[in-house]
Amino acid sequence: MHKILSNEKIAPALFKMELEASVVAKKAAAGQFVMVRIDEKGERIPLTIADRSENTVTIVYQVVGVTTHRLTEKKQGESLLDVVGPLGHKTDNKKIGTVCCIGGGVGIAELYPVAKAYKAAGNEVIVIVGARNKELVIFKDKLSKACDKIFITTDDGSDGEKGFVSDVLKRLIASDKKIDLVYAVGPAIMMKVVADLTRPHKIKTLASLNTVLVDGTGMCGSCRIEVGGETKFACVDGPEFDAHQVNFKELMARQGLFKEQEKHACKIRGILQ
Numbered sequence: 001m002h003k004i005l006s007n008e009k010i011a012p013a014l015f016k017m018e019l020e021a022s023v024v025a026k027k028a029a030a031g032q033f034v035m036v037r038i039d040e041k042g043e044r045i046p047l048t049i050a051d052r053s054e055n056t057v058t059i060v061y062q063v064v065g066v067t068t069h070r071l072t073e074k075k076q077g078e079s080l081l082d083v084v085g086p087l088g089h090k091t092d093n094k095k096i097g098t099v100c101c102i103g104g105g106v107g108i109a110e111l112y113p114v115a116k117a118y119k120a121a122g123n124e125v126i127v128i129v130g131a132r133n134k135e136l137v138i139f140k141d142k143l144s145k146a147c148d149k150i151f152i153t154t155d156d157g158s159d160g161e162k163g164f165v166s167d168v169l170k171r172l173i174a175s176d177k178k179i180d181l182v183y184a185v186g187p188a189i190m191m192k193v194v195a196d197l198t199r200p201h202k203i204k205t206l207a208s209l210n211t212v213l214v215d216g217t218g219m220c221g222s223c224r225i226e227v228g229g230e231t232k233f234a235c236v237d238g239p240e241f242d243a244h245q246v247n248f249k250e251l252m253a254r255q256g257l258f259k260e261q262e263k264h265a266c267k268i269r270g271i272l273q
């Protein structure tokens with residue numbers, strides 16, 4: 001059992017939960033995730049380790065379906081049955097030069113430990129984050145401290161500049177700013193656009209993929225994804241991959257694989273009419 005130390009709403013449909021999980025916390029590194037289960041009847045869902053301390057891990061979750069909805073009902077002092085991890089490979093955060101870290105939506109929280117790790121390794125870190133509106137630009141202070149320069153974009157222009165993260169990246173590339181690595185985490189379409197922008201300039205680009213995970217151990221095959229013509233499993237081979245090699249078309253198709261069942265489960269619980 002893992003005690004919930006806090007569970008707070010930080011933006012519409014976005015929550016931050018701090019959990020007691022000392023074994024995971026001691027080993028966790030940037031880029032890794034946990035599989036969380038609320039109780040014996042609950043499904044396991046993967047969530048990135050957005051922060052950690054000696055004995056705690058912090059997760060940030062977007063309410064999209066049954067399990068994330070059930071998480072919002074959990075109160076401080078209650079517990080989650082399982083917090084398994086850290087899973088997945090850690091970010092290979094060596095000193096490379098200038099690293100541009102790009103996050104979209106809930107990916108902004110997932111980007112924080114990555115930006116922090118690249119900065120700690122001695123890189124110049126440029127952060128570009130994008131959200132639909134000002135309220136959804138989370139972790140702004142934390143990210144600002146973790147990088148050398150931060151750019152914010154919103155779809156409606158309510159924070160930073162109006163537009164997409166890719167607009168800023170395009171401008172940076174056009175300005176001849178030397179970028180040695182781009183790291184992207186967020187909606188699949190955003191990561192695809194970033195990869196398409198950097199490919200002609202041969203800028204190494206990594207994408208942290210959010211395929212549908214079931215067991216998180218490489219056994220069930222549900223998270224499979226084609227990378228460079230080979231089948232990979234996001235849970236054990238990733239979640240980070242060379243974005244220029246990822247078959248994003250397949251990724252987007254597979255993300256909708258269980259849509260009908262998810263909708264059905266939401267209806268049963270009265271989350272959807």
Ligand SMILES: Cc1cc2nc3c(=O)[nH]c(=O)nc-3n(C[C@H](O)[C@H](O)[C@H](O)COP(=O)(O)OP(=O)(O)OC[C@H]3O[C@@H](n4cnc5c(N)ncnc54)[C@H](O)[C@@H]3O)c2cc1C
Pocket residue numbers: 033044045046047048049060061062063064065066067068069106110209210211212213214234239255256259262263
């Ligand atoms: C490595 C990894 C890290 C992730 N980190 C975060 C994070 O830090 N914060 C966050 O909000 N979300 C994160 N996700 C996505 C998160 O796991 C899903 O939003 C969650 O499982 C939804 O569960 P649900 O029951 O509430 O929704 P459901 O109704 O079951 O699903 C809603 C949508 O969520 C996605 N999804 C559903 N089940 C899974 C699953 N088992 N694995 C992946 N995606 C799924 C699908 O696109 C689906 O259409 C991550 C996914 C992966 C693979």
Ligand code: FES
Pocket residue numbers: 212213214215216217218219220221222223224233234235236
């Ligand atoms: S989640 Fe089952 S193989 Fe990756």
